Each structure stands twice: as structure tokens, then as C-alpha cells.
Amino acid sequence: MESLFEKLKALGVNLGQENLHIKTSSKFPIDNVIKGEWLHHQFGDLYEVNNLYDYKYQHGKFGIRREVIFTKLFDISRIESKPLSLKDILFIDTETTGLSGGTGTMAFLVGLGYFTENGFTTEQYFLDDPSDEMGLMIKLNSVLSKFEVLVTYNGSSFDLPLLRTRFLINRVESPLHNKKHLDLLHLSRKLWKLRLPTLKLRDVETEILSFIREEDEVPGWMVPQIYFDFIRNRDARPLKGVFYHNCMDVLSLAVIFIHIAELLADPVTNENIDRLDLLSIARLFENNGILDESANLYKISIERGIPDDLPHKILFRYGQICKRLSQPEMALEFWELAYQNGDFSSAIQISKYYEHNQKKYDEAMRWALNGQELIDKDPSTSQSKELAHQELQKRIKRLELRLINN
Amino acid sequence: MTNLDKLINILKGFEYSENITKWVTIDSINADFAPFPDNVDKSLENALIESGITQLYSHQNRAFNLIKNGNNLIIATGTASGKTYCYNLPVINTILASPETTALYLFPTKALTSDQLKKIHELNSKLHFDNIKGRLDSLIAPAIYDGDTSVNERNQIRNRANIILTNPDMLHVGILPHHTIWERIFRNLKFVIIDEIHIYRGVFGSHLANVIRRLKRVSQFYGVKSQFIMTSATIANAKEFAEKLIEEPVVLLENDGSAYGNRNIILYNPPVINQDLGLRNGIIPESVKIAGDLLANHIQTIFFARSRKTVEITLRNLQSTYEKSAEAMHGYRSGYLAQERRQIENGLRDGSIRAVVSTNALELGIDMGSMDAIVMMGYPGSIAAFRQQSGRAGRMKTDSIALLIASSTPLDQFIIKHPEYLLERSPENALINPNNPLILLDHLKCALFELPFINSDHFGALAWDDLKPYLDYLVSTEEAYMRAERYLWMKDAYPANQISLRSASAQPILLLCKNNGNSKTIGEVDMESANWMVHPGAIYLHEGISYLVNNLNPVDHVAELSLTDVDYYTESKKDVDIQKISELTTEKKANYQKSLGDIQVTSKVTGFQKIRWFSREILGIESLDMPKTELRTIAYWLTLSPILIKDLREKNLWRNDQNNYGSDWSRIRQLIRERDHYRCQICGIEESGSEHHVHHKIPFREFTDFELANQIDNLITLCPICHQRAEQTVRIRSGLSGLGYVFSHLAPMILMCDEKDLGVFTDPQAKWSEMQPSVVIYDQFPGGIGLSESLYKHDQDLIRNAAELVKQCGCLDGCPSCVGPAGENGIGGKEPTLVILELLKK
Secondary structure, eight states: OOHHHHHHHHHHHOOOOOOOOOOOOOOOHHHSSSSOOEEETOOOOOOEEEEEOOOOOEEEEEEEOOOOOOOOHHTTTTTOOOTGGGGGGEEEEEEESSSSTTTOOOOOEEEEEEEEEEEEEEEEEEEESSHHHHHHHHHHHHTTTOOSEEEESTTTHHHHHHHHHHHHTOOOOGGGGSSSEEEHHHHHHHHHHHTTTTOOOOHHHHHHHHOOOOOOOOOOHHHHHHHHHHHOOOOTHHHHHHHHHHHHHHHHHHHHHHHHHHHHTTTOOOTTTOHHHHHHHHHHHHHHOOHHHHHHHHHHHHHHHHTTTTTTHHHHHHHHHHHHTOOOOHHHHHHHHHTTTTTHHHHHHHHHIIIISSHHHHHHHHHHHHHHHHHHOOOOOOOHHHHHHHOOOOOOOHHHHHHHHH | OOHHHHHHHHHHHHHHHTTEEEEEEEEOOOEEEOOOOOTTHHHHHHHHHTTTSSSHHHHHHHHHEEEEEEEOOOOOOOSSSSSSHHHHHHHHOOOOOOHHHHHEEOOHHHHHHHHHHHHHHHHHHHHHOTTTTTGGGGGGOEEEOOOOOOOOHHHHHHHHHHEEEEEEHHIIIIIIIGGGGGGGHHTTTEEEOOOOGGGGOOOHHHHHHHHHHHHHHHHHTTTTTOEEEEEEOOOTHHHHHHHHHHSOEEEEEOOOOBOOOOEEEEEOOOOOEEEETTTOOOOOHHHHHHHHHHHHTTOOOOEEOHHHHHHHHHHHHHHHHSGGGGGGGGEEOOTSSSHHHHHHHHHHHHHOOEEEEHHHHHHHOOOOOOOOOOEEEOSSSSSHHHHHHTTBBBBOOOOOOEEEOOSHHHHHHHHOOOOHHTSSSSOOOOOTTTTOHHHHHHHHHHHHHHHHHHHOOBBTBBBHHHHHHHHHHHHHHHEEETTEEEEEEESSSSGGGGOOTTSSSSSOOEEEEEEEEEEEEEEEEOOOHHHHHHHTEEEETTTTTTEEEEEEEEETTTEEEOOOOOEEEEEEEEEEEEEEEEEEEEEEOOOOEEEEEEEEEEEEEEEEEEEETTTEEEEEEOOOOOOEEEEEEEEEEEEEEEHHHHHHHHHHOOOOOOOOTTTTTTHHHHHHHHTTTOOOOTTOOOOSSSSOOOESSOOOOOOSHHHTTOOGGGEEEEEEHHHHHHHHHHHHHHHHHHHHHHHHHHHHHHHTOOHHHGGEEEEEEEEGGEEEEEEEESSSTTTTSSSSHHHTHHHHHHHHHHHHHHHHHSSSSTTTTTOOOOTTSOOHHHHHHHHHHHHHHO
């Protein structure tokens, strides 16, 4: 009588090995490799590793602060900032068995971080055995309940849905639904997409924080396999890199939070602000309806000088906002810059301004013709260009009439 | 006089009537009505009345009550009998009473799904609220959730929809593996509707049964047990099949209360054009002929063909014969892309398309408006399919015609001789095998991904002891992790993506046509068919256009084609080798041994023929070096016992050879006997008294030219006894071939499967049966799908029907309608085959 193995093999399924032995112990268990503490729980054991980063610690260009003014950051992120303080905020990053998503992925290492009077503390909870997961979820429930705001990087599409699923599968109460969530990926994009091609946590860490990780680091894509190997051969040494990776993720998350908070609280006097960052913040404020501050930042940007290679469409936008704020001189400056970079919409705006605001029809005509010239030179085809072209024709005709009448 | 009446007169006229072997008119039936049941919400009742429905059919009323009482239900009334209301009414009624209720609707095709959504919307729009509490129609929130649903829509559906319309594939790959984000739906899942379950037989059904097991496991996790409401076309074992699919008791509802117009069922047997060879006029020319009368009388018709190739060839013939109407005629089969198929469905609905040639894809219940006529090109392979296809005519209770044109195959001719078989016998059983090891393993992976397994869990009706070996297997492949008999999924992968519900292999071969540097996908073909359908050099037909296959790349799942206008099509040739792995069970009967066991079938496409269009001349034969495919499966085989063989020899029932061996025969005989020194070349005995015989090694009848037959290399001197023995061996070989031929055509009838679901093979010295003469019939699916097992139990059915068919056949010595054409597989084997069959019956 054939065993299932033999039968499956004959049917073309070839991967299994009969009588595979899974190791249960080795010379390198986790407590010999990384300093930490066992938490024994009825529903599952956890291994806890803690670190403290005090106020002397430097993470690249930045350190840990005692006070962080995050009101602006929270406002923009639509989170109610009163009466919260720094100690109500929890930073989270997970290491998982895969990126496929779905109910078959679990978090085997959860890194948490928060501010205390001594500095920034990280707590990492590790599943030495995956079947202990319920213990982890119970512990997480208890820790998370002490905080009001959860901060992640890309957590809204990955970490939080994953944790929600794990709470549900283990039938443990989840504290997630009544916590506020701040996903720093969104703000990173808005602040730095002009400067950085990709905005993963590591990119921001390297380019903005100027922090370089040590050799212990393992890249994210290797993490699941390291864990799979560990649970089968029980050699915890490769896990050191995973713990380091996770800890740095949490730490960088907190430092990015500090930096963004400070940038937004005071963009003008902040010595670390890049010209492009200033513009990005101006745009961010504009989109959030903080128009006065936005306009001020645009003005300062011009004073400090706008980089030549900035896409003209962006300049055009800045011109538009100034127009909204009834600051035509500033608008003109942006529009002219944009026009010099080839943007015909700006030329049209300038023409309109001279026609309606200033009643200087010859200037208006000059700018209309400038715009026409740009459109004619532009080889691309698009509906907006076609519409602009038609509109310009009408405008020019009207201006001709006006000029004749004068 | 209606157009249809005109056509009926034509059919009764001289041109057709002498080939019509049976004409049955089923009188129109009036509807059997029943009032609305008591617990129907008033607003729902008003909505129905507003839609023009003042009372229900009797079966709709019964369905409502059975469901109210908490039963699982299978509704097996006829096509277009209003099955949809049988489930929509109870579901909507329940939601009106408890708005948090959710329901899942599973349909096999996109077209069906969108039709059904329309129906719910129509009803929904008529639901008004009597008092001022709020908008009632927002309580019913149906939505389609399938591959085309956008990301935004998906979120909204999960948050707010309460009737989810989807298909088994989406449930398998999109919903179950993410069940935690579907929590609201699962926690309130009162109803699961599965439409048209009769199509879920064989492989597809076995997969679906496992998806249902996973669904129930997930529902159980959320603390819910749903009611299953299923619909089906008429099959013999609707209740049993439904119960096997969901592994729970089911109540059967089959008394149809709906109305029907006059239905004309006509059996037509094309005339014989070659008496000796037993050849009849082909179904394609006959279909083209009748298409002329149908088109001329403006009768919208569907032609159902048996194979994709036939669809293409027929379409081509129709378009070239009736050029003016070429635009209004279309093909329809699953190799077309989805958009093309939908265009054709719309054309049928608005009448711009007058004729469609289709495989059985259109069997499914899509609301097409009234099709006046259905022409079946050959028996569709099962009574259930016959009923489904003929049921497509006259859907709106008008009069209709369903015409079956018989082909020369044994099964079709059997039906012509026994119309009662078609018209009176109950349809076949549907078979599935949810515990096929390959299929089960795949779904256990998915189930494990969805939720952990712990000791004493079950999987549908499968108990822990049967489950555990599979889970341990998954541990050994490093896909699962186990501690203390608790199994977890432990791999960075998403198993459902790798598993197709419709076949053994996941990815189909895409057919790319390169034209001026542009590549266009014209269709797709499954992996199994690729070697013989799109081998290099093959001509592939699509919508009447010929494409030449330049290259087949199975690794990248692509075949490269180019347009061509050659005047031929191709047919491939396969070599098959069969080996027995193990015997599961066996039984000795009077004259034969029957066995069921595990075999390995190795096939290799070795070449192909180029066949000219219309004339069917063979233009050339080319050889191919294709990789071999191996199939490990379950088979039934029948081995002739030594007693039977002895009987055969002793009976000496065949007539003596009275062939004309040519005028030179005496001289040749003398030459050969001289050459062989007047000795028998087998036993060595010398002539004494009477002359020895001269025997043709390759039988005379296999040659078209007697000079070739009589070449000295083919002749051998034998004494009368050895000669008789040699002849007997030849008879046995041919009798066995004939047996295989007739079995291969009749077995699918007994098993309600497609001919291509089975493989048949014979060998007078069979490797799988101790070198004895044997016929083997096997499931064309790895691990078997239950067909051979069923045949093992019912083989006498097959034997008896085969005997009757051969006995009653009017041909001389074998023809395509009984044991195979004379001269093809050896020799006319009619007589030996019949003798064997009679002996097997005992």
C-alpha cells in the first residue's frame, strides 16, 4: 500500500521528503544570541528585547528630543492634537513571514518605540515559535492600549491590516480601531518627492537623516527566509541582523517624526531646510488651506532662489496660489519664471492679468503672443494644449479689437 | 402562418422527411400557479406585482417555504422556469427583515453574473417604502465582485454590499484568502447560492467541492452556518450530486410549474452515400443545407457542434455558401476572448446575428430572447446536455424546433435506433471526486493559508486521520509548520494563485499572432491540448481564419502564430503506451476478468497529416518530435479470459475467406510453397496429401492494391492448423480493436462525461494485463476523477448496449457506426467483435 508521499510523487508532485526531522533545540537558541527576557504566558511565550536611546544619542544628523512640537504635523494629518503629548505616541514596525498579504502572513517580530523621560525606548517582541502567536497578540493588546496615536511607515496598507488580521485570527480583542493612526509615508512623499526618486524608509533614513546602518543590517527581502530557517534548524545567530534591522526601522521612524514635526512647525528658521523642501511645504500648506503661511513660504523661496531645473508646471502652480492670495507681484514672478522654462499656461495667465487687472492691452497682447509662440514650438499633442491654443486665438482677437479701439 | 410554421412545412416536405426518423411534438403546457407565501414582506409583494407578477409558479412558492424552514435546496426544474426567483425572493425577504444579512451568489460565467445583477436591480428599483422611515431600496445592496472590479469598488463592496455576486475562481483566489477583511460578510452569511451546478462535474466540480469546504471552514470560524440554495439542469442524480458538492443533506425540488409552448423535437439521420463502407453524408454538409432554409425563413438559430474544430469548419462553410449573410453568422467557443463573446451575445439579443455556431458554452442559462431553432450537430454526448441545448429554443414560451442531426458515430446511430433512450430515459449521473489527491492537496494548502489546522479538525466530510498525512506532507515541503499537532502556513507565497479550478495545469498557452511586428493575442489553449492542437506546423482556426503555428513554447506559455491562407488543415497523430502501476480490485467473471487500478499513460505526438479543405485529401504527412506527456491515473480494464479465447477458436464462427486475391493467385501460391520447401513455416510439418495454405502476414483486406498484398515478403506457407491459428489471432486482434472502438463511443454515454474525458486502448498482448488480450479505459485526469470506478461497477451496461448496437448495425463487415471502418484498424472486425461481446454478456 503506497504512502501518500509515494502516491503524490507519482502524480507529479515532487517536493516533499518523507520523514523530515525538525530540530527542537540547538547550541544557538535566541537567549544565547541576543540579550533579552522570556515572557511566559499561558497562551504563548514571547522573547522581549529592549533598548534605550538617550538624549545624547545621534541618529545621523539628528538626536532624540525631549520636546517636540507636533501640532502642525497632526493638523495636517487631520489628527486632533489636544490634549496629546509625546508620551501618548507609539511607533510600530513589524517583521513578517511574507509580503503576499492575506491571512497566511504573520508577524513574528513586532518592534515598538515610545518616548520616556530618559529618552526613546524600543521594545521588540519575538515569537520563538510561531504557534505562540496568541501570546504576542495579547501582549500587543495590552501595550497598545496605553497609547493614543500609532505611527508607522506604510502601515496603513501593510502593518495595520496585518495586525488587525492577526488579532482576529487569534480571537484576541484588538485595540486598533479606536487609535489614531499616522502613516509617515504620506507626508514623506509630499515633502521629499521633488528631491528623492524613491521614498522607502531606508531612502529617507539615508538621504534626509544621513544615517548609515552598521554591518549587522540584513535587507528586508531576506527576513522571511531567515525566520523560516530558524524555526527549522533553531540556529538564532542570523536573527541578530533581523532584530537590528527592526530596531533601526523603529528608531528611524521616530527620528523622521521629529524632523518632520520640526520642519512643519517652523520651516523658515529651520537650518536643515532644503530649498525644495520649503517649496514642498508651501504646497502642502496650500493644499491644506493654510494659505497665508503658504504664501509666505513661496515668497521666501523666491528670495532664497528657486533652482533652475524645477519643473515649470510647479512654478505655474505657485503662481496660481499667489493669485488666489491676491499677491499679484509674486504671482508674476513665478509665472515669468515658468514661462522662461517653456510653460505657455503661465504666459496666458500673465496676459490675463495685464488685460483685466492693469488694463495694459499692449502688454497683454505681448504676453498672449509669447504664449502662442510657445504653443507653436511645442511638438507634443494634448487636449489641454489644443484647448489653450483655441482660447489664445480668441484672446488675441479680442485684444486686437481693444487695441484698435483705443 | 409564422416563419416557424413555414419551416415546419418544409421539414415535412420531400426534401427532408425521408431522413427524419422521429418527430415528437410536446404539447404546450400551461403554468401551475400558487399565491404568494404568507411571510413575504408587503413591499416585496408590491414590487413583484409592479413587475407584472401577480402570483408565483408552484415551484417558486415551494422553494420559498422550504428555505424558510432552514433547508438546503436543489432546484432542478427546466430551463427558463424562473429559478432565479426561487432564491432572490427568500434572500431579499430576509434582508428586509434583518438588514445585516448577507448572501453570496456563485455563477459560472461573467455573462450570467451580469444578467443576474440586472434582475436584482430591477426588483430593487420597485421596492418602495410605505411609511416615511427612509429609502427602502438602499437596504438591498447587490454588487459584482470579480476580476474586473476596481480597487475602490472593492472597498465599498466589503463595507456595504449585502448580496455579493461572484464566481468560484474569485471566491477561491480573491475572497477566502483574505477573509479577515470580509469579516462583516462572513459573520452574517445566511445564504450561499450556487447556480447551474450540473456544469460543476468532473475536475471543475471536484475543485469547487473543496472551495466549498474551505468556505464552510471560514464561516464556522465566524460562528455561522449558511443555507445552500442550488439550481441545476435536469440530471439523474441532482439530489445526490448536490449533497456530494456541499456534504450536507439537501431537499430536491423538481416539479416544474412554468409554462411551455409547443416543442418540436426532430431526429434526422443523414442519408447513406456509400453502402459497403457504411458512410453517411456528414453533419457539416447537412447543417449547411438546412441553414439555407433557416436563413431564408428568418429563423434565428444556434448550431451546437461537438468540437472547436467543427465550429470553425462549419462556420467557414456557412460563410462561403451564404456569402450575403456571412456577417450575420458567428462562431462562439471558449477559446475566444471575453469581449468577442460578449459582442456575439448582444448580437443574438438584438437580432442582428441570425446564426451562431457554438460548442456547448451557450448551454448555460443566459437570457437571450427567443431562439426559434436549435440544431445539434451530432448527439451532444449526454441526455442532460441534449435537454439543456434543446431547452434553448423557445425560451419565451413560443413554439420551437430542436433538430438533432446524427453523425456516423456508434453512439449517434444508437440514438437514432433508440429514440426512447433520448426522449424517455432519465439523464445521466454527474460525478465528482473531491478527494482526488492532487486536488485535495492543492486546496488544503489554501485552507491552511486561511486558518490553522489543529488536531481533530475536519475538512468537509474528511476526518482528521485522512487529513493529517496531507498536512504532514506540507510540513515536509516546508510550506507548513507544526508543533503539538497544530499546523500553520509558513511560506512567503500565496497558494491560491498557483491553482486553477478548471484543470491540472494552471497557466494556459497564449496564442500570439505576429503581423508586421505587432503581436496580438487571438486566444488561448490549455496545456494538455497544446501538444496536439498547436504543435509546430499545425493549422489553428479562429473565427474562420487560418493561422499557422510557427513555434510552441511551453516554458513561457506562448505559441507563436502567423496568418496563412493555405488550403489545408491539420490533424495530429499520437503514440500511446500504457503501464500498470497497481491493481486496486479485480473480479473474475465467466468469460473475462475485470480490474480497477492505477496506471501510467505516456503519450507522444509523433506527427501530423495535412488534409485539404472540402475534398479531405491527404496532402502530406510530417513527423514531429514533441515532448511526451505522462499521465498517472485510475483505469478500468477488461481482459478476455482463456476460456473465452478457446471458445472463439472452437466456435469458428467466421465465414471462410472468399476474397478475390487476383487472377495470378494460383501461380503465386505455387511459388511461395516452393520457396518454403513445402513446409509449414511455423511447425515445420511437410505437405502430405493436401496442399498447405498460403497466408498473408499483413491481411489482404488491409491493402488497396492486391499486387502489394501478394508480394512474396508478405506471404508465408502454413499448414491448415497453423493457418487457422494465425487467422484466429488476426480475428482476435481485430475483434479486440472493434471492442475498443465501440466502447470508446458508448462509455461516455453511461458515465455522462465528454468523450475526451476518457482514454481507451486495446492490445492483444497487453502489458498491463499479463500479456493477455485486454481493453483499458481510463480517466484523462491525474489521479482519476471517478469515471473508471463507476465503469467498473456498471460494465455490464456498457457490454450489453455495445452488443445490441453491433448486432443491429446494417453494415457488412464493420463501419464507423459500430466497430470501426473496415480496413482502418486492421480488418473488418464486426463478426469477431460481436462474438466477443456476446460471450462477455454471460
